[in-house]
Each structure stands twice: as structure tokens, then as C-alpha cells.
Amino acid sequence: ATIMVGVLHHATYNGVYKMMSTLSKNVDLIILHSHKFHDRTPTIAALQSPLFSSEESPSFRQTDNINYLVKEWLKLGYKRNQLIVGLT
Numbered sequence: 001a002t003i004m005v006g007v008l009h010h011a012t013y014n015g016v017y018k019m020m021s022t023l024s025k026n027v028d029l030i031i032l033h034s035h036k037f038h039d040r041t042p043t044i045a046a047l048q049s050p051l052f053s054s055e056e057s058p059s060f061r062q063t064d065n066i067n068y069l070v071k072e073w074l075k076l077g078y079k080r081n082q083l084i085v086g087l088t
Contacts, residue, residue: 020076021076021077024076027078027082029082030073031084032066032086033086034049034066035048035049035086050065051066051067052065052066052067053068070083
């Protein structure tokens with residue numbers, strides 16, 4: 001059986017998906033939403049879905065990138081072949 005779960009990055013960083021580490025052996029695929037890293041009312045001009053953080057990024061935006069999101073899911077015990085990065 002295939003179980004697919006779609007996740008948002010803000011919930012990942014807030015710890016909502018920490019319990020997902022127990023499912024890593026049972027879930028076939030995780031779809032990571034790699035868009036909407038920006039605030040609803042942006043105060044700075046920046047990429048909406050950066051691949052990496054940059055030196056110019058403010059410290060509070062260092063985690064708002066696709067690379068950081070994927071690394072967090074790898075820390076939860078998921079394998080690279082279980083993760084799908086959804087791009088828009």
C-alpha cells in the first residue's frame with residue numbers, strides 16, 4: 001500500500017511533524033511543498049522559494065529554503081527516495 005502525505009514547511013519547523021519519524025518505515029512517499037516560504041505581508045524583497053539561504057538573508061529567514069526543509073525530513077529518518085519536492 002502506498003501512503004502519501006503532503007506537508008508544509010512552517011508545520012515542519014514548528015515541530016508538528018516530529019511524530020512522523022515513527023511512520024518513516026511505513027510511508028512510501030512524502031510530498032514536501034516547497035513554495036510559500038514568504039510571509040503573507042512581506043517586509044523584505046526576496047525569493048519566494050529559494051533553494052538555499054544566502055548570506056544576505058536575515059537570520060530569521062535562514063530556514064526558509066528548500067535545502068533546509070529536505071534536511072529536516074532526512075533528520076526525521078526518511079530516505080532520500082521517499083521524499084518528493086513539489087515545485088511550482
